[in-house]
Amino acid sequence: MSLLDVTDLRVSFPGRGWRARPVEVLHGVSLSVAPGETLGLVGESGSGKTTIGRAVLGLVPTSGGDIRFSGSSLIGASPRERRRLARDIQVVFQDPYTSLNPSMTVGDILAEPLVIQGATAKDARSRVRTLLDQVGLPADASERLPREFSGGQRQRVAIARALAPRPRLIVCDEPVSALDLSTQARVLDLFVEIQRATGVAYLFVSHDLSVVRHISHRVAVLYRGDLVETGPADHVTSAPDHPYTQRLLLAAPVADPVKQRSRREQRRQVLEAS
Structure with missing residues (x-):
């Protein structure tokens, strides 16, 4: 049984200007997270990945679909119910400084x-x-x-603050993107160690396939509000099927100049074929 089930999720934001129509940013996304599992949610800026995490947290209104946690719907949950769920659903934001009270x-x-x-x-x-x-x-x-x-x-x-109430799910919203590479690796290892010790599940949002490969059991790829590929992390992050995921993979820089040149050429070919 899944811990988190997102079914046909739709989210719309108000359009710009007078009488502008709402803009739909999620077009019926469905995904699930099992207890103790990490689902990596990856896509470029504007793909809607962060919006999914915020919808799970109740920070943005939904315009369609359902979000169920441990069998209970989160859509339309009362403030009292949300406070109760805060014990089970926590979040780690991107910027560790602005998310902590400096005083x-x-x-x-x-x-x-x-x-x-x-x-x-x-x-x-x-x-x-x-x-x-x-x-x-x-x-x-x-x-x-x-x-x-x-x-x-x-x-x-x-991370310690998110762990404090012993949650069952943590939404991780780009939690290492503001850190340098060596610090990223240490924090990712910490996430893995904590999951092994506590059994907590992660919905791990990132734009970087190499990051989600390190931590995820499964990966879901978003492109302009649609889920275009999902599967085991090893497959999606090394031999993806969808052209968009292939472009994401080939866009990641590598230290070897020869391999980097080859990647650029492969990416150009994928772009021409799609």
């Missing part, structure tokens, strides 16, 4: 959702120590402010 210590940032959900101050402090250890931060990090950390460390704080 709060890390300890307070991590304890806040626990206290809101009824934990005692003592239990919250204990959970904070466990979370900091889980994401590889020192115990004294709880007394420091977000600005005192590097970008990678701040993203570890954001």
Whole structure:
């Protein structure tokens, strides 16, 4: 049984100008995420991948279709129901600094959702120590402010905050795109380690096929609001079937100049054939 089921999802945004018609950005997308699974959602800017994640979180209204979590529909859920679901569905955003309150210590940032959900101050402090250890931060990090950390460390704080209520699903919205390559690799490894330890599922949004290859079990590819390819991560990220996915793969740079030149030529051929 799936943990998350998205069926024929449609999202429209208001058009520009007076009497402008709404613009549909998702055209009936269907996908699922199993318990403990990572589904990589990949596509270029404007493809609608982030909109899917925000629709799951209830941050954008839907114009059609259904989103079900653990069998219950999220469409039209009341604010009270959404607050209850916050324990099970969490998010890690792209920018680890703007997503953290700069005036709060890390300890307070991590304890806040626990206290809101009824934990005692003592239990919250204990959970904070466990979370900091889980994401590889020192115990004294709880007394420091977000600005005192590097970008990678701040993203570890954001991951710890998402883990605080022990969720079953985390929506990861481009969580490593603002980090340098070496830090990206360490944070991705952290995501994998946490999933193995906790069994949490990820809906992992990214524009980079190499990133989703590292972390995903399955990959879904979006192009202009349509799902064009889905399948096992190894296949989709190394030998994709759809021309758009092939272009995404060939657009990724490689360090070898000869291979890069060959990729450019292959990409040109794919573009001419599509």
